[in-house]
Amino acid sequence: MIARLMSDHDDVCVLLPTMNEAETVARVVADFRDAGFENVLVIDGGSTDETRSIAREAGARVVEQSGRGKGQAVREAVRHYVDAPYVLMADADATYDAEDAAAMLDPLFDGEADHVIGNRFADMRPGAMTRLNRIGNRIINLAFRAIHREGYRDILSGYRAFTRESFLRLHLTADGFGIETEMAVECVKNRLPVAVVPITYRERPGGSATNLHPIRDGGVIFLELYRKAKTNNPLFYFGGAGAMATAVGAAMTAFVLYRYFAFGISHEVIAVGAVGATILGIQLFVFGVLADMIHSLHREQMARYERTVGGETPDRASERRESDAVAGRESGDDATGSTRRGTAEEARD
The missing domain is CATH 1.10.287 (Helix Hairpins)
Structure with missing residues (x-):
């Protein structure tokens, strides 16, 4: 069991998008490393504090994103800096618990899901979310269920686990906090198996400030839900x-x-x-x-x-047919060559 856990952790990259998280990033990196995750990637959106240097000292690999916004950071990190087959994404504000990582990854390892969402409402600690944010989250989740006909319970959760291969199949364009909503919509659109796992959600530690603006970002999320309905509903x-x-x-x-x-x-x-x-x-x-x-x-x-085509996607079926055709041509060439050599030898005899 221990060997399997170490192997599983070696195949996982913990992805932490950051923006001025100097107060908490060291604690978050240390928690995940203590849980056995050596591959911790911090992608920073141009912090003006000591976030990057603190994250490096804590043992994380740090890169600075080329653009701005959480959505752009996640896309850039997974496409260009992550080489592990599994990605565990969390916020660097110490509101998520590294002890929930195993439960988040189990559905991926067991082949039950390609994408896992952590449900914050299962164990939300006092003060973790304001009443306005709680009401807004509930309304957004209800709207998502009505529009896209799936109940993921907490589509705005920043605690996600997914396979890198399935992430690359999603068509993601959101740059800001709408990335979580867009990921949920794309999972429905691409019919990816999704698992919802109960997690603990804690209050932000004192001294750290949130980058979320409820009214502005809530409006962006609603617009994203409506915009994505064009192709899904x-x-x-x-x-x-x-x-x-x-x-x-x-x-x-x-x-x-x-x-x-x-x-x-x-x-x-x-x-x-x-x-x-x-x-x-x-x-x-x-x-x-x-x-x-x-x-x-x-x-x-x-x-x-x-x-x-036996459960294969059209792209994979096409690739398989091309591969079979190449193999067939090669084996045909070998057979033809053998025949020709045999004929020549018979002629000499």
Whole structure:
């Protein structure tokens, strides 16, 4: 068992995105190293304090990201600086517990999941999250479940474990705190097996300041959820916009009718706008229905194709066929060469 744990840990890179985390980064790095994780990578977003030097002294490998934002840091780190097959991602603010690392990684090692999300609400300590943030998290998780039809319980959790191979399959573009939301959406879109693991979430130590701005970042996350619905749930994406346009048209119509029957005042311009808004809303809703039908048909065809090729993805099936073709040509060349040599020898005899 000990040998297996050491081997598993050798295959894991602990990824810590940082930005002015001098108060806590040494403690976080030390906790993971004490838990047996020697490969700790700190990718820093241009801290103005001593975060990088403190992390190096604590034993972490430190690189400075080329851009800005947590999302860009994670993408750059996994694509260019991580060579381990498994990645354990956490924040460097000491709110996550290194003792939960084994539970986070078990679903990956057992082949049950390609992506693991730590559920902070399972054991959230007092003071770990403000009431505003708690309400916002609940609303976002409900919205995610309604839009993307999956319940991951805590899509904003920064404690993640995933295979590097599965991460590279995700189409990620978010630069800031929307990266967690985008990862969850992409897992649904790519039908990756996801496991949710209960973890402990602690209050930030005194002296450390959060980089999260609830209103601004919450708005970004909601926009990311809605934007991603375009390809994952087009009925919601276009139907939502259509419902809003229809509601505006209905309100304008009600106003025009009220003013006309109550006071005999006609509002021709507003009436034209009401008709236009209503027609636009209906058209968007119909377009959403058609797009949803196409999306459902596409998913069915992809599932059928994957079953046909024995569970392989189209890319892997194509690679396998090319490899088989090359091997066939090589073996064919060898056979032809042997035949020719045999014929020549018979002729000499």
